[in-house]
Amino acid sequence: MPAETVRTTPVGSGEALLSVRGLKKVYASDHGSVEAVRDLTFDLRDGELACLVGPSGCGKTTLLKCISGLLEPTSGEVRLAGEPVTGPPKGMAVVFQEYGRSLFPWMTVQDNIELPLKNARLGAKERRELTQRSLHEVGLEHAGKRFPWQLSGGMQQRVAIARAIAYQPRVLLMDEPFAAVDAQTRADLEDLIRKVWQDLGVTILFVTHDIDESVYLGERVLMLSNSPTVVQEDLPIDLPAERDQLATRSMPRFTELRGHVYEQIQKAKKAAPQGNPTESTAEVAPIG
Amino acid sequence: MSVLKRLGYLLGLPLLLIAIWYVLTIDSDSFFVVDPVTLAQTFVDTWVGERFWNDVAPSLVRLAVGLFFAIGLGIGLGLLIGSFRWLRSMTEPVLEFLRAIPPPVLVPILMILVGINDQMKVLVIISGSIWPVLLNTVEGVRSVDDVLLDTGRVYRITGWLRITRLVLPAASPQIMAGIRQALSIGLILMVISEMFASSSGLGFTIVQFQRAFAVPEMWSGVAVLGLIGLALAFIFQFVERRVLRWYHGLREVDHAG
Amino acid sequence: MARRGGRASRLTQLPSGVLGLAGVLAFLLVWEAIPRLGLADPEYLPPASEVLQIFFRNLGLTSFWEAVGHTMLGWALGLAIASTAAVVLGLVIGSSSFLRQATHSTIEFLRPIPSVALIPLAVLLFGVSLRSTLLLVVYASFWQVLIQMLYGVADVDTVADNTARSYGLGRLARIRYVVWPTAMPYLMTGLRLGAAVALILAVTSELVIGVPGLGHEIALAQSGGATTAMYALVLATGLIGVAINMGMRLVERRVLAWHPSVRGEVHA
Numbered sequence: 001m002p003a004e005t006v007r008t009t010p011v012g013s014g015e016a017l018l019s020v021r022g023l024k025k026v027y028a029s030d031h032g033s034v035e036a037v038r039d040l041t042f043d044l045r046d047g048e049l050a051c052l053v054g055p056s057g058c059g060k061t062t063l064l065k066c067i068s069g070l071l072e073p074t075s076g077e078v079r080l081a082g083e084p085v086t087g088p089p090k091g092m093a094v095v096f097q098e099y100g101r102s103l104f105p106w107m108t109v110q111d112n113i114e115l116p117l118k119n120a121r122l123g124a125k126e127r128r129e130l131t132q133r134s135l136h137e138v139g140l141e142h143a144g145k146r147f148p149w150q151l152s153g154g155m156q157q158r159v160a161i162a163r164a165i166a167y168q169p170r171v172l173l174m175d176e177p178f179a180a181v182d183a184q185t186r187a188d189l190e191d192l193i194r195k196v197w198q199d200l201g202v203t204i205l206f207v208t209h210d211i212d213e214s215v216y217l218g219e220r221v222l223m224l225s226n227s228p229t230v231v232q233e234d235l236p237i238d239l240p241a242e243r244d245q246l247a248t249r250s251m252p253r254f255t256e257l258r259g260h261v262y263e264q265i266q267k268a269k270k271a272a273p274q275g276n277p278t279e280s281t282a283e284v285a286p287i288g
Numbered sequence: 289m290s291v292l293k294r295l296g297y298l299l300g301l302p303l304l305l306i307a308i309w310y311v312l313t314i315d316s317d318s319f320f321v322v323d324p325v326t327l328a329q330t331f332v333d334t335w336v337g338e339r340f341w342n343d344v345a346p347s348l349v350r351l352a353v354g355l356f357f358a359i360g361l362g363i364g365l366g367l368l369i370g371s372f373r374w375l376r377s378m379t380e381p382v383l384e385f386l387r388a389i390p391p392p393v394l395v396p397i398l399m400i401l402v403g404i405n406d407q408m409k410v411l412v413i414i415s416g417s418i419w420p421v422l423l424n425t426v427e428g429v430r431s432v433d434d435v436l437l438d439t440g441r442v443y444r445i446t447g448w449l450r451i452t453r454l455v456l457p458a459a460s461p462q463i464m465a466g467i468r469q470a471l472s473i474g475l476i477l478m479v480i481s482e483m484f485a486s487s488s489g490l491g492f493t494i495v496q497f498q499r500a501f502a503v504p505e506m507w508s509g510v511a512v513l514g515l516i517g518l519a520l521a522f523i524f525q526f527v528e529r530r531v532l533r534w535y536h537g538l539r540e541v542d543h544a545g
Numbered sequence: 546m547a548r549r550g551g552r553a554s555r556l557t558q559l560p561s562g563v564l565g566l567a568g569v570l571a572f573l574l575v576w577e578a579i580p581r582l583g584l585a586d587p588e589y590l591p592p593a594s595e596v597l598q599i600f601f602r603n604l605g606l607t608s609f610w611e612a613v614g615h616t617m618l619g620w621a622l623g624l625a626i627a628s629t630a631a632v633v634l635g636l637v638i639g640s641s642s643f644l645r646q647a648t649h650s651t652i653e654f655l656r657p658i659p660s661v662a663l664i665p666l667a668v669l670l671f672g673v674s675l676r677s678t679l680l681l682v683v684y685a686s687f688w689q690v691l692i693q694m695l696y697g698v699a700d701v702d703t704v705a706d707n708t709a710r711s712y713g714l715g716r717l718a719r720i721r722y723v724v725w726p727t728a729m730p731y732l733m734t735g736l737r738l739g740a741a742v743a744l745i746l747a748v749t750s751e752l753v754i755g756v757p758g759l760g761h762e763i764a765l766a767q768s769g770g771a772t773t774a775m776y777a778l779v780l781a782t783g784l785i786g787v788a789i790n791m792g793m794r795l796v797e798r799r800v801l802a803w804h805p806s807v808r809g810e811v812h813a
Contacts, residue, residue, distance in 0.1 A: 090444065093442065094442045101434075104436065106457040115453060119446075147534060149541045212426070297647055301650065302650060378568035385787055386786070388784075388789075390782060390786065392760070400589050444686070469660055479662070514657075
């Protein structure tokens with residue numbers, strides 16, 4: 001059943017669904033003002049899966065909070081489908097890193113997923129259908145009546161993802177969602193994200209500090225500089241669409257791309273930030 | 289643990305104490321003590337029957353009404369105050385002062401303001417029991433997890449749904465702790481308001497016994513109060529265990545991990 | 546998250562101390578206004594200024610301070626006795642699983658008995674004397690401290706305890722080095738709760754039984770029709786309560802400054 005989402009301007013494949021322009025965030029702290037994010041500009045097209053990578057402390061979470069409307073930027077603009085974002089917009093869902101603190105412990109898994117839908121005034125039957133489907137999508141069909149804290153960490157994060165997809169957002173933001181999960185579970189969840197993305201065609205902005213993950217997952221990797229943050233480089237990932245943990249990660253192209261991202265991040269950690277670059281295509285030439 | 293063992297632990301010490309009590313009082317002709325048998329008899333004679341309806345029941349009704357309003361107002365105001373930092377800061381010193389006034393002191397004040405009647409007694413209970421509920425609610429609302437609040441904002445959960453499905457449940461452990469304290473304070477105030485300024489009620493009856501040196505009856509009154517206290521504790525535990533089932537489950541998991 | 550306009554939002558950003566002060570002033574203003582505007586009979590609710598006048602006058606009267614002294618004596622002595630007993634019993638009961646289980650039902654049964662139930666007994670036994678107050682105060686505070694002590698002892702890390710045991714530390718040494726530091730924060734909580742309860746019972750005893758002290762003064766003022774004086778005394782009592790609460794919090798923080806806050810407040 002196609003989703004009823006906010007669509008004020010029709011978005012073709014060429015136009016940006018999410019557009020960030022000159023985003024800047026300055027905090028006041030005890031040592032004077034801290035410029036967490038200096039100047040971020042990038043676009044996300046409808047249906048894209050883009051990853052955001054950067055060194056620790058480069059303001060990734062701040063950026064995500066500004067984009068999702070949880071924080072007000074000092075200057076700059078975020079637009080979702082052409083509409084400026086001044087608070088959490090309709091049609092955007094966020095999956096947080098701390099799944100344990102994001103799911104409501106007094107509600108069952110099912111109720112957790114249904115709550116945003118109830119809030120959006122969907123009928124009971126529709127809510128139930130969406131919930132069931134999203135649970136099925138993340139592989140937790142039988143966990144509906146359990147409480148989040150009865151589930152393992154990986155499963156809890158799946159519930160959070162299910163909640164996000166049941167909401168049928170235009171854009172799904174993910175803030176280092178697998179950082180607090182063990183490696184094996186992380187691999188499963190990464191594949192889950194790609195599957196969800198391919199099945200539902202939802203636009204995803206995936207923030208991570210894990211370089212391998214960003215290359216494995218993304219169609220595109222945006223590299224952030226050190227604080228104060230700007231987009232250092234915007235790298236398209238030309239790996240095949242069908243990805244596999246074992247096969248893809250052992251491809252030479254994967255190693256190249258990954259190496260390149262790693263280099264850039266290392267540079268970012270040492271150097272002062274660059275200005276806003278254009279898309280880089282010439283940097284990494286395929287072997288052969 | 290086997291049922292027998294559990295029963296043993298449950299009843300062992302109490303039975304032992306009662307036995308000692310019996311032995312110590314069996315030959316005693318001290319004025320102040322009463323042996324268990326006489327106490328039990330007096331208890332039944334005094335409280336079962338007419339006196340229950342004339343004195344005990346109305347007291348309990350006043351207690352229930354007082355607690356109802358104290359809890360309702362406490363949670364309502366607590367929600368309001370806890371949600372706004374500036375309101376919290378403004379009201380904090382005054383609230384800390386009002387809650388520090390020993391509740392029984394409110395009896396003479398309310399006697400003057402409202403007179404000596406049922407309303408006064410209920411008001412006394414409300415004005416003493418509301419504080420733990422209010423202050424605990426404020427604290428509970430204030431300390432709702434950031435990530436939970438952000439999640440609520442992301443999914444645009446606002447208004448009534450936000451209060452009933454996010455804020456109140458998150459604050460409920462704190463609120464329940466406040467309600468527990470409110471129950472004890474309410475009981476104390478119910479008794480005092482009747483000991484001090486009344487011509488009927490449980491507190492009044494017990495004071496009458498003491499004035500008349502009717503020692504066994506007085507002790508039986510103590511027993512009644514004890515039983516009421518116990519009943520309240522029991523009811524509370526029952527409710528708390530259900531309302532906070534999720535919380536206990538969560539803590540168990542946390543402690544195990 | 547729309548930005549709310551100018552002046553109002555800036556007012557709410559003021560530091561909490563300033564806001565708190567504003568709150569107190571507002572409270573006093575309302576208190577002053579209500580009787581003066583006739584919203585309440587000034588005979589029954591005198592305006593704040595009059596009450597404050599008498600309050601400050603009291604501060605210069607020996608009789609006032611004598612009453613305060615009586616109340617404080619009952620409070621302090623009762624709290625001391627109760628805490629000592631509770632600490633000892635708490636350590637003893639807490640360190641033996643058998644004792645803990647055996648006493649559990651008795652404790653849970655006696656705990657909810659309201660201390661006011663003992664008032665008639667106190668009057669019979671001790672009449673109008675400090676001992677009546679002590680009976681009530683000790684009974685009430687004892688439970689607060691005991692319960693917290695039991696929680697504290699139960700919280701002892703078994704690994705730490707076993708390590709101590711394996712190093713040959715006897716029971717007393719273990720109590721000193723393992724049990725006590727763990728139980729300390731709980732004890733502090735218990736003392737804070739017990740101190741508040743002790744004040745309530747001390748004043749209650751004075752109010753209802755007539756033992757000399759602030760509570761008795763309040764009863765006298767009320768029955769004698771000296772309403773303003775009564776309010777001034779209530780004000781003083783409240784302030785003492787606040788001072789005790791704040792004092793206990795300060796002590797708690799000092800004593801536990803070095804202690805990792807592993808514990809949260811356990812509901813009594």
